[in-house]
Amino acid sequence: xxxxxxSWHPLSxxxxxxxxxxxxNGPLSRSELARRLDLSAGSLTRLTKPLIESGLLIEVPExxxxxxxxxxxxxxxxDVVADSRAFVGFKVTDDMAYGVLxxxxxxxxxxxxxxxxxxxxxQVADLLAEMTxxxxxxxxxxxxxxxxxxxxxxxxxxxxxxxxxxxxxxxPLAELVQERTGLPVVVENDVAALVEAETWFGAGxxxxxxxxxxxxxxxxxxxxxxxxxxxxxxxxxxFGTHWIVSADGPxxxxxxxGSAVSLLTIPSIRYQIRAATGHDHTYEEILVLAAAGExxxxxxxxxxxRALGILVAQIANFAMPQKILLAGEGVGLMDxxxxxxxxxVRGRRxxxxxxxxxxxxxxxxxxxxxxxxxxxxxxxxxxxxxx
Numbered sequence: 108x109x110x111x112x113x114s115w116h117p118l119s120x121x122x123x124x125x126x127x128x129x130x131x132n133g134p135l136s137r138s139e140l141a142r143r144l145d146l147s148a149g150s151l152t153r154l155t156k157p158l159i160e161s162g163l164l165i166e167v168p169e170x171x172x173x174x175x176x177x178x179x180x181x182x183x184x185x186d187v188v189a190d191s192r193a194f195v196g197f198k199v200t201d202d203m204a205y206g207v208l209x210x211x212x213x214x215x216x217x218x219x220x221x222x223x224x225x226x227x228x229x230q231v232a233d234l235l236a237e238m239t240x241x242x243x244x245x246x247x248x249x250x251x252x253x254x255x256x257x258x259x260x261x262x263x264x265x266x267x268x269x270x271x272x273x274x275x276x277x278x279p280l281a282e283l284v285q286e287r288t289g290l291p292v293v294v295e296n297d298v299a300a301l302v303e304a305e306t307w308f309g310a311g312x313x314x315x316x317x318x319x320x321x322x323x324x325x326x327x328x329x330x331x332x333x334x335x336x337x338x339x340x341x342x343x344x345x346f347g348t349h350w351i352v353s354a355d356g357p358x359x360x361x362x363x364x365g366s367a368v369s370l371l372t373i374p375s376i377r378y379q380i381r382a383a384t385g386h387d388h389t390y391e392e393i394l395v396l397a398a399a400g401e402x403x404x405x406x407x408x409x410x411x412x413r414a415l416g417i418l419v420a421q422i423a424n425f426a427m428p429q430k431i432l433l434a435g436e437g438v439g440l441m442d443x444x445x446x447x448x449x450x451x452v453r454g455r456r457x458x459x460x461x462x463x464x465x466x467x468x469x470x471x472x473x474x475x476x477x478x479x480x481x482x483x484x485x486x487x488x489x490x491x492x493x494x
Contacts, residue, residue: 118158125154126163126187127488130211131307134167134186155185163187187211192487193248195239195290196480197255198297198472199223201272204234205472208242208250209480211487213308217242218473226273232283239288252483253290255280256297256475258325264293264482293482300478301434301470302329302336307481310432310466318428320418321435321470322371330426347371352417356410370414373437379407391439398443412444416451423463424456430464434474441467 118126128143129135135143141151158164166183189212198205201223208217219242221234235255243250257280259270265281267273281292295303302311302319311317311331321327326347330337347367356365359375369375373390381387383403388396397408419431433441441448452463468474 119154121150121154122158123488123490125151126158129164129185130187130488131312134184136169136184140185159185162191189214190216190248192251193243193246194251194480194483194487195242195253196476196478196483197235197238197253198475198479199231199235199255199257199273200472201226203472204231204238205476206235206238206242207473207476207480208246209477209484210248211484213304213477213481213484215473215477217246220472226275228275228278228280228283231273232280232287235284236287239290250290251487253284253288253292254300254479254482254484254486255284255292255294256300256479256482257294258297261294261296261299264295267294291483291486293486295479295482297475297478298327298329299336299338300482301327301475302331302478303485304474304478304481305432305434306331306334306336307485310430310468314429316426316428318422318426318431320422320431320433322415322433322437322440323373323435325372326367327435328422330428347418350418352414353410356414367414367418371411371418371437371440376407376411380404383407390437394439394443408440408444409447411440412447413451415440416448417455419448419463419465420452420455423452423460430466432466432468434468434470436470438467438469 124144125140128140137148137151141148146154155164159166164185165188167186169184189210192211194209196207196209204221204223206219207215209215219238221238223231223234225231239253257267257270258272259275260268262268265279267275267278267280269276281294285292298319298321301321305311305319306317314331315334317331319327319329328346348362350367351363351365352367352370353365357369357375357379358364359369359378361372361375362368376393377388377390380393380403393404394408396404422428422431
């Protein structure tokens with residue numbers, strides 16, 4: 108980022124911890140908040156008083172409480188004003204830019220998409236600036252920042268070091284968009300952004316160990332330990348390309364023979380069907396044909412399901428997460444072949460191993476854009492681009 112992001116007014120570390128816990132987990136009663144942060148009642152009162160006086164936190168009626176007691180008593184739960192700030196999030200693909208406007212709690216309140224007709228960085232930045240104007244038109248909340256997710260290697264949450272989808276190297280995307288909008292901008296790998304969103308506001312909220320596995324145009328992986336995403340240098344350097352799950356599996360244009368990428372990604376599944384039948388089908392059509400028992404689609408989908416089961420089992424065996432979230436455009440596979448996935452997972456785990464909490468979430472590109480908006484939320488509340 109080229110300038111400091113606007114943040115919550117200067118807070119002490121203790122005040123910031125209280126405010127963030129209420130943001131992510133609220134509304135919370137004072138007793139619950141004190142328990143979560145291991146604070147005495149007196150310490151909590153000292154920390155929350157300036158937050159309430161400044162309007163950062165508010166007292167809200169307790170659900171189910173009689174109307175006559177909903178009058179600002181100290182026992183009332185604390186919450187944030189979710190619509191006090193707005194955030195723009197973008198997911199940029201090779202041919203589209205998907206945009207959302209969210210509240211402080213990452214609830215989507217507007218969507219706007221535009222075709223990407225060029226990969227020229229300056230023109231892409233122009234487009235994102237135009238979309239920001241469109242998304243924020245008519246919304247009263249002050250826009251506090253922009254988050255952008257791209258499929259690629261991102262440095263310092265500002266520069267796209269490499270993106271094979273956009274054919275970019277060393278593009279200072281945050282600076283380009285900030286110059287055009289005047290808003291703080293943070294850029295991140297799209298899978299990392301999705302992991303941050305699910306950790307703060309989604310399936311991984313409150314969990315110590317959590318994994319996100321995405322399948323779609325590629326395979327993405329994110330690991331959360333101690334409630335924080337683990338960054339790694341190989342982000343978006345082809346996760347699954349060299350992870351061999353079946354030595355005699357298919358050879359496709361992307362990935363080694365029998366790799367997770369060759370077996371599981373949407374382009375690879377479409378390639379296998381086209382190579383075997385001479386007919387080009389969409390991914391959705393292949394799933395329908397497989398469900399109907401068409402031999403070749405059924406075989407390819409079954410192999411993909413086994414590959415997914417092997418991946419899930421191996422991740423569970425090594426990372427020991429409390430939950431694995433399966434997301435992305437390719438998770439329709441579970442609608443057709445969930446039993447194969449589940450049977451494979453059990454076959455690759457110790458008989459006495461605890462069942463895996465596997466949650467499936469069909470994600471469209473607006474979910475990825477929402478993930479990018481959460482990056483901007485983090486910059487506001489943490490006061491830094493580093494989550």
